Amino acid sequence: xxxxxxxxxxxxxxxxxxxxxxxxxxxxxxxxxxxxxxxxxxxxxxxxxxxxxxxxxxxxxxxxxxxxxxxxxxxxxxxxxxxxxxxxxxxxxxxxxxxxxxxxxxxxx
Amino acid sequence: xxxxxxxxxxxxxxxxxxxxxxxxxxxxxxxxxxxxxxxxxxxxxxxxxxxxxxxxxxxxxxxxxxxxxxxxxxxxxxxxxxxxxxxxxxxxxxxxxxxxxxxxxxxxxxxxxxxxxxxxxxxxxxxxxxxxxxxxxxxxxxxxxxxxxxxxxxxxxxxxxxxxxxxxxxxxxxxxxxxxxxxxxxxxxxxxxxxxxxxxxxxxxxxxxxxxxxxxxxxxxxxxxxxxxxxxxxxxxxxxxxxxxxxxxxxxxxxxxxxxxxxxxxxxxxxxxxxxxxxxxxxxxxxxxxxxxxxxxxxxxxxxxxxxxxxxxxxxxxxxxxxxxxxxxxx
Numbered sequence: 439x440x441x442x443x444x445x446x447x448x449x450x451x452x453x454x455x456x457x458x459x460x461x462x463x464x465x466x467x468x469x470x471x472x473x474x475x476x477x478x479x480x481x482x483x484x485x486x487x488x489x490x491x492x493x494x495x496x497x498x499x500x501x502x503x504x505x506x507x508x509x510x511x512x513x514x515x516x517x518x519x520x521x522x523x524x525x526x527x528x529x530x531x532x533x534x535x536x537x538x539x540x541x542x543x544x545x546x547x
Numbered sequence: 548x549x550x551x552x553x554x555x556x557x558x559x560x561x562x563x564x565x566x567x568x569x570x571x572x573x574x575x576x577x578x579x580x581x582x583x584x585x586x587x588x589x590x591x592x593x594x595x596x597x598x599x600x601x602x603x604x605x606x607x608x609x610x611x612x613x614x615x616x617x618x619x620x621x622x623x624x625x626x627x628x629x630x631x632x633x634x635x636x637x638x639x640x641x642x643x644x645x646x647x648x649x650x651x652x653x654x655x656x657x658x659x660x661x662x663x664x665x666x667x668x669x670x671x672x673x674x675x676x677x678x679x680x681x682x683x684x685x686x687x688x689x690x691x692x693x694x695x696x697x698x699x700x701x702x703x704x705x706x707x708x709x710x711x712x713x714x715x716x717x718x719x720x721x722x723x724x725x726x727x728x729x730x731x732x733x734x735x736x737x738x739x740x741x742x743x744x745x746x747x748x749x750x751x752x753x754x755x756x757x758x759x760x761x762x763x764x765x766x767x768x769x770x771x772x773x774x775x776x777x778x779x780x781x782x783x784x785x786x787x788x789x790x791x792x793x794x795x796x797x798x799x800x801x802x803x804x805x806x807x808x809x810x811x812x813x814x815x816x817x818x819x820x821x822x823x824x825x826x827x828x829x830x831x832x833x834x835x836x837x838x839x840x841x842x843x844x845x846x847x848x849x850x851x852x853x854x855x856x857x858x859x860x861x862x863x864x865x866x867x868x869x870x871x872x873x874x875x876x877x878x
Contacts, residue, residue: 466574467581484605485578489571490613510584515574 442481450534451483451491452500456519456527459501463518465508466492492517500526550597551579556717558607560807567614568806579604628714629707631800636719639705640726640793647789649698651782653691658778660687662771669767713800714807720798727794737787744780746854748773825871836860 458464458472470483495501500523508514519527555576562568579600586596631639664680671679707713715723755769801807836856844853
């Protein structure tokens with residue numbers, strides 16, 4: 439079975455997460471669940487990957503974290519996208535369109 | 548859920564104990580917890596759910612890159628530390644509480660040693676009484692010394708805890724911490740009874756004083772009762788702290804600079820005060836109280852009154868703590 443290329447996907451974890459956050463603020467597990475559902479089980483993000491993406495993007499100012507009491511009564515960290523994050527997301531989308539366009543030209547069908 | 552908690556704690560055990568690392572740990576745990584809960588809701592068995600969560604967890608080195616702690620991952624910080632096993636830890640607690648019992652017993656024997664001398668002096672005055680009195684006196688002291696030496700030598704095998712850097716794992720630490728909490732009330736009960744016995748010997752003395760006194764009562768029985776009560780009291784006071792300090796010793800074994808050094812404070816956490824003035828006052832609170840107590844007591848010699856300082860001091864301390872202390876931040 440063909441597996442997803444981890445090298446390529448690594449560069450786009452941020453894009454995936456920012457897309458989901460641009461819809462609504464969210465938290466770790468919900469995001470990983472949505473990624474899995476939207477990719478129809480083709481991509482499962484690991485917890486450590488997800489957290490490092492959060493951490494890196496928060497440092498870059500693309501997302502903000504805040505904590506809220508979750509429905510189970512425990513404190514949970516939520517993330518929301520910032521202006522800079524939206525800007526960065528658009529750039530990444532353009533980058534992908536270009537990348538995809540170039541690579542597509544070399545793919546035999 | 549406990550399995551996940553210890554998996555994570557063991558992964559993080561050797562990482563530096565910084566707010567960033569603690570935050571990463573706590574957030575990863577949130578994610579694992581959420582995933583686990585939803586797997587259980589889907590009808591998965593507990594061990595199945597734990598298996599899935601752990602297999603999909605990922606690799607810590609990924610986090611290390613973003614946190615800037617690459618150097619710590621893989622390289623074991625506690626590598627030179629002697630690992631204290633679960634069994635050893637419990638053996639130590641047992642030995643230490645036995646040791647404090649033995650020391651208490653020895654002290655009790657020392658305190659009781661003059662009793663036979665006083666009684667025999669009254670019952671059989673003269674040479675015979677003296678011989679019995681003095682020989683039991685030295686006999687008891689000798690027994691006490693034997694107990695001290697024997698018990699001390701038994702504890703020798705645990706000297707390494709203080710000399711060699713050691714470590715314990717999360718499960719053991721967690722268990723010890725819970726046991727320590729459970730032991731708290733026993734400890735307090737022993738301490739209170741001990742202190743009461745040391746204070747209340749006056750009562751039987753006073754009662755005996757009122758009774759039509761024979762020389763046996765005033766010269767032998769009354770002082771004996773005092774020695775016995777004080778002796779048992781002191782023994783209980785010594786015994787009360789043994790087990791507790793064993794737990795404290797074990798829980799403070801891990802390197803304070805790593806996450807594992809934080810096991811102890813995951814539950815306890817030292818009290819910090821929100822107000823700086825209050826914090827300064829509190830740091831000298833107990834020494835000041837002690838000074839006031841001693842000065843007042845020695846100036847007036849009203850020992851029967853001055854003890855009131857202690858309960859008052861405790862109440863004031865509690866009030867200040869309740870109003871100004873900040874809950875140590877639990878991450």
